[in-house]
Structure formats: structure tokens, C-alpha cells
Amino acid sequence: MERIILISGLGLIGGSLAKSIKASGNHRLIGYDVSEATLTYAVENGIIDEAATSFEEAAQESDIIILAAPISETIELMKKLDNLPLQEGIIVSDVASVKGSILEEANKLTNKSITFIGGHPMAGSHKKGIEAAKEHLFENAIYVLTPASGCKGDKVEELKHVLEGTKSNFITLQPSEHDEMTGVVSHFPHLIASSLVQQAKKWADTHSFLPNLAAGGFRDITRIASSNPKMWQDIFYHNQSKMSQLLDEWIKEMSHLKELVEQNHKEQMITYLEQAKTYRDGLEKSEKGAIPAFYDLYVDIQDRPGALASVVQLLAGEEISIKNIQILEIREGITGALLLSLPSEELQKKSYQLLGRNGYEVVIQ
Numbered sequence: 001m002e003r004i005i006l007i008s009g010l011g012l013i014g015g016s017l018a019k020s021i022k023a024s025g026n027h028r029l030i031g032y033d034v035s036e037a038t039l040t041y042a043v044e045n046g047i048i049d050e051a052a053t054s055f056e057e058a059a060q061e062s063d064i065i066i067l068a069a070p071i072s073e074t075i076e077l078m079k080k081l082d083n084l085p086l087q088e089g090i091i092v093s094d095v096a097s098v099k100g101s102i103l104e105e106a107n108k109l110t111n112k113s114i115t116f117i118g119g120h121p122m123a124g125s126h127k128k129g130i131e132a133a134k135e136h137l138f139e140n141a142i143y144v145l146t147p148a149s150g151c152k153g154d155k156v157e158e159l160k161h162v163l164e165g166t167k168s169n170f171i172t173l174q175p176s177e178h179d180e181m182t183g184v185v186s187h188f189p190h191l192i193a194s195s196l197v198q199q200a201k202k203w204a205d206t207h208s209f210l211p212n213l214a215a216g217g218f219r220d221i222t223r224i225a226s227s228n229p230k231m232w233q234d235i236f237y238h239n240q241s242k243m244s245q246l247l248d249e250w251i252k253e254m255s256h257l258k259e260l261v262e263q264n265h266k267e268q269m270i271t272y273l274e275q276a277k278t279y280r281d282g283l284e285k286s287e288k289g290a291i292p293a294f295y296d297l298y299v300d301i302q303d304r305p306g307a308l309a310s311v312v313q314l315l316a317g318e319e320i321s322i323k324n325i326q327i328l329e330i331r332e333g334i335t336g337a338l339l340l341s342l343p344s345e346e347l348q349k350k351s352y353q354l355l356g357r358n359g360y361e362v363v364i365q
């Protein structure tokens with residue numbers, strides 16, 4: 001059924017949702033954003049059908065509202081909705097990375113027209129803004145739903161139907177379970193990534209060549225330190241107690257590691273690293289999880305013009321779509337490695353054989 005859908009906050013996540021909803025259904029999409037430039041971009045690029053000048057007015061004509069602003073702003077928007085004469089049975093959802101404070105607010109809503117279903121698509125990027133929005137951002141990702149108390153199952157199904165263009169895997173969680181788990185695998189890693197960059201920055205004061213040595217490993221583990229600082233401050237604030245607990249645990253863990261290093265406990269260190277490797281390798285293969293399943297291939301290529309294009313063309317010729325490409329440690333004149341992420345084990349094997357037959361050195365890890 002055609003619906004009027006309002007997305008409030010058309011940045012990376014709101015813009016990506018708008019694109020995927022538009023591609024999958026015949027809904028009328030209204031967009032609202034505090035940034036006029038964002039709204040203009042959204043209309044000019046056909047991401048939304050209509051730009052709203054007033055959140056309140058647009059909300060009153062909508063069947064479904066998705067709040068995709070920063071977390072603290074989302075809470076303010078929920079308060080506004082509580083005082084508006086909305087369509088009977090309207091579904092209000094959000095995309096905030098922390099669910100506890102959102103659901104606390106949702107359970108305080110007195111507006112009987114609203115069915116609130118919290119949402120969190122577990123995919124994103126270190127980029128922000130509508131220019132970074134992608135229709136396929138949430139494909140195969142976990143999309144967590146946290147219905148407010150008293151929410152009926154058919155409303156959850158209705159929301160899933162509207163969001164089916166995301167091609168995500170929906171799961172329902174309690175807000176506290178969500179915040180505990182995303183605290184561990186999403187929020188806390190951002191703190192650590194930023195702290196590693198801070199450490200390198202301090203050392204670079206006395207070792208000016210240091211940034212040149214920051215190769216694949218450092219870049220892999222710190223990519224997320226390039227994310228939007230305001231958004232992450234908001235996330236840490238709303239998941240504060242979990243962050244504090246995880247910091248305590250981390251400090252203990254680091255003391256343990258310090259002991260292993262300083263006392264050269266060789267066997268214990270190998271066991272520690274092996275356990276971590278086994279667990280991390282297992283995550284790669286899992287079909288469902290916070291970390292999407294990708295099947296990686298390392299391809300040795302020469303650092304010469306067209307080397308990357310040749311690999312991509314070869315795979316495209318066999319209609320193999322690549323999920324992600326990363327160039328690792330390419331320096332002038334030396335062999336570099338290309339990291340290709342394929343969407344399935346079958347395509348990983350097919351690519352491995354195809355590239356091998358064409359003279360490339362390929363490694364599956």
C-alpha cells in the first residue's frame with residue numbers, strides 16, 4: 001500500500017533510507033532537515049518527493065515517520081510529536097545508535113495515535129551528510145528493532161514492509177541488550193580507535209617520519225577514528241554507563257597484557273593471540289552479526305596505471321560484483337596488495353580461480 005513517509009534528518013542514514021525506500025515502493029517521501037542545503041540536494045537529486053518547511057506540518061499528514069537526526073535531536077523531535085494531532089495508528093521509528101534513552105522517551109509518550117518502534121540499522125560509515133548516502137548501505141546488515149511497550153506485532157510487520165528496500169535482516173531486541181552489545185562491538189571500538197590515533201599523534205611530535213609508516217594495520221584499526229565527532233560524543237553520552245564499564249574492563253585487560261609483555265610470557269601470549277584470531281576469523285564467516293559477512297581475497301598487483309582497473313574488469317566480465325575494495329601498502333615501484341571483499345563464498349572461490357587463471361597471485365585468508 002502506498003504510504004506517506006516523513007524522514008526527518010536527511011544525512012548519511014536518513015538519505016540512505018530514503019534512497020532504499022524509494023527504490024522499493026511507491027510511497028510518497030517527504031523530507032525534513034534543519035539544513036536547507038541538504039533539503040535542496042535531496043529534491044534536486046530525486047532522493048525525496050517533497051521538502052517540508054515545517055516538521056510539525058509534515059508530521060501531521062504522514063502515515064510513517066522515521067527520525068534520522070542525531071540522538072539528542074531525535075529525543076526533542078519525539079517530544080514535539082507527542083503534542084501534535086497525528087494520523088491515527090501512525091508508526092514512528094528512529095535510527096539512533098543507542099536505544100535505551102530513545103525507548104525511555106518513547107514509553108513516556110502520551111499521544112495515543114503513536115506506535116513507536118525503535119530502529120537501528122547496523123551499517124554506516126565514517127562519512128556524514130546526504131552526499132555520502134547510498135541506496136545499498138544497509139544490504140545484508142542487521143537492522144535492530146526495539147518496539148515500545150504495548151506495540152502490536154502487525155505494526156512491526158508493517159514497518160518491516162516499508163523498510164524492505166533496505167534488504168536488511170531484521171531482529172528485535174530489548175533496548176538494554178542492544179546497548180550492551182553495540183557498546184562492545186560498535187561504540188567502544190570508536191573510543192579505542194581515537195585513542196590509538198592520539199597516541200600516534202603524540203609520538204609523531206618527536207618522530208616526524210612516523211605517519212609514513214602507518215600502513216595497512218594502523219589504517220585498518222583506526223578508519224573509524226575519522227568519523228563524525230559530534231555524533232560519537234552523542235553516542236558516548238547516551239551509552240555512558242556501558243562506556244564506563246567497558247573502559248574499566250579494558251584497563252584491566254591492558255594491565256594483563258602489560259604483564260604478558262613485560263614478563264615475556266611466551267606461551268600465554270601466543271594463546272591470547274590465538275584465541276583472539278580464532279574468534280575474529282569466525283566473525284568473518286558468520287552470516288548474521290554486527291559485522292557483515294564478507295569473503296575476502298588478497299590480490300598481488302603491480303603499482304602501475306590500469307592495474308586496479310584490469311582486476312575489476314576481469315571480475316565484472318563474469319558479472320561478479322565486489323562489495324568493497326581496499327588498496328594495501330602500495331608504494332611506487334613495488335608490488336602492492338588489493339583487498340577485495342566478495343558477497344559470498346561461492347563468488348570468492350570463482351574470483352580466486354578466475355584471477356589465478358589470468359596470472360594473478362591470489363590469497364584467501
Ligand SMILES: NC(=O)c1ccc[n+]([C@@H]2O[C@H](COP(=O)([O-])OP(=O)(O)OC[C@H]3O[C@@H](n4cnc5c(N)ncnc54)[C@H](O)[C@@H]3O)[C@@H](O)[C@H]2O)c1
Pocket residue numbers: 008009010011012013014032033034035038068069070071073074077095096097098120121122123124125126127128129130228231235
Ligand atoms: N553514521 C553511522 O554510521 C550511523 C549508523 C547507524 C545509525 N546512525 C544514527 O543515525 C543518526 C544520524 O546519523 P548520520 O550518520 O546520518 O548523521 P549525519 O550528520 O550524516 O546526518 C544527520 C542529519 O540530521 C540533520 N538534523 C540535525 N538536527 C536535526 C533536527 N532537529 N531535525 C531534523 N534534522 C536534523 C542534520 O542536518 C543532518 O542532515 C544518528 O542518530 C546516529 O546515531 C549512524
Ligand SMILES: O=C(O)C(=O)C[C@]1(C(=O)O)C=C[C@@H](O)C=C1
Pocket residue numbers: 096097121122123124125126127185186187224227
Ligand atoms: O562503518 C562505520 O564506520 C561504522 O562505524 C558503522 C557503525 C558500526 O560501528 O559498525 C557505527 C555506528 C552505528 O550506529 C552503526 C554502525
